[in-house]
Amino acid sequence: MKYSIPRGTYDILPAESYKWQAVISSFRKIAGSFGYEEITTPIFEVAELFERSSGESSDVVQKEMYRFTDRKGREFALRPEGTAPVVRSYVENHLDVLSNRTKLYYIGPMFRYDRPQAGRFRQFYQYGIEFIGSDNPYYDAEVIAIEMLWLKDLGLKNLRLEINSVGCSSCSADYDTALREFFRPLLPQLCADCNNRFDKKPRRLLDCKVPSCKALRGSAPSQLDYLDEACKAHFAIVCEHLESMNIPYTINPGIVRGLDYYTNTAFEVIYEGLGAQNSLAGGGRYNGLIEQVGGKSIPAIGFAGGFERLLLALEHEKINFAEHKTPDAYLICLGDKARSGVMAYLNALRQNGLYVEYDPDKSSLKAQFKAADATNARFAIIIGDSEIEAGTVNLKNLKTGEQQSLPLDGGEVLLHIVQGQV
């Protein structure tokens, strides 16, 4: 084999393709009913957009971004996430002038240079929701509700919603200070990663998995204790709204989103049964991002989810959410006269929306019937030379074996097949 697919990527073959279509159209439907409209941005952007928004020190920027220089020396990156591009487009196209409430969703591939693993790829597909224009906790709850209701509608059961508040820029700074005070004396005992992160992002020390680090942070201050009054109130109302929508959640102060732009609400949807990569979706509020990208100070909240993991989860629960299309009919032809006489008729059936299979290479009646069975066609349309002469077709129901002779004009056969579908 001469060429093979790049590492960490995959082909969506016809046998899987119909599932993707089903899940994507299902997402479009739920997003649409909440009033969200689709936005599509390029798969690459100026690299700096991601460096500034996600944070220079984030892993995504530091070691996972596909960067390249174009022929004129400009620095670009394949997008590692969807929010920054959407915000860039929002600011660049002055969408804030059109309305002070902007509801957007996107679907498309993202790219991260990472070691492939179960549920993790280098090119992966995300769906995402962004609400821009209000700090009202209602929207935090709405955005979370879209995801949770959708996943529930798809049939997923083992879902867990975890939420947290990382505070606004001022109280999150207070918290960082408190954390540094707590960790400073422990630094010699902490791992190298923790020491590196101490200055830039001390809260990352909270989710370090090294056992010795884990043990040392037992009595570390909690983020929630350092929220200012406004942030505390905001978080409380988000929780209230979730309760009144009957969306169960757990508060997890350990949720630290990897991207720097998050403020206040942060959440993650966990699905047990996917292995180590068990996060189906995650997101949060980003009240400072739009200004940082060059727009006005406008609050916003959003999330992104992974299609691959969603499909794995659906598979895991054996949820049959999409049916492979099977032919309405299989056209069986006998004799040369019939072969040529049938072509216009076949077109007419297809133009009327019927899915009709036909194989000119199969000659024997038996082979054609076998093929018809293999495709799971509901009907066989049998036309031989004698039918051509008589101006009739034989329509056979392959499930019941019933067969009837009909005039060769198309209309009646169509009618019968469509009726049979009921």
Add this chain to the structure above:
RNA sequence: GUGGGUGUAGUUCAAUGGCAGAGCACCGGAUUGUGGUUCCGGGCGUUGUGGGUUCGACUCCCAUCACCCACCCCA
């Protein structure tokens, strides 16, 4: 980037260092006009790739690539 496991036919898997095989799938046939069952026939594949050891390597060794799993990170 680090660690562990695995690479043989389209696929799932066999094969003491000694002739590379089977199930499934696929194709053809059993009087070219009525199917699903059955029966018969159809397989030399760089044993992932490149080296090495050996009279001889799918088998042992080294490297490399890919996949799987985990760390990490997150979708």
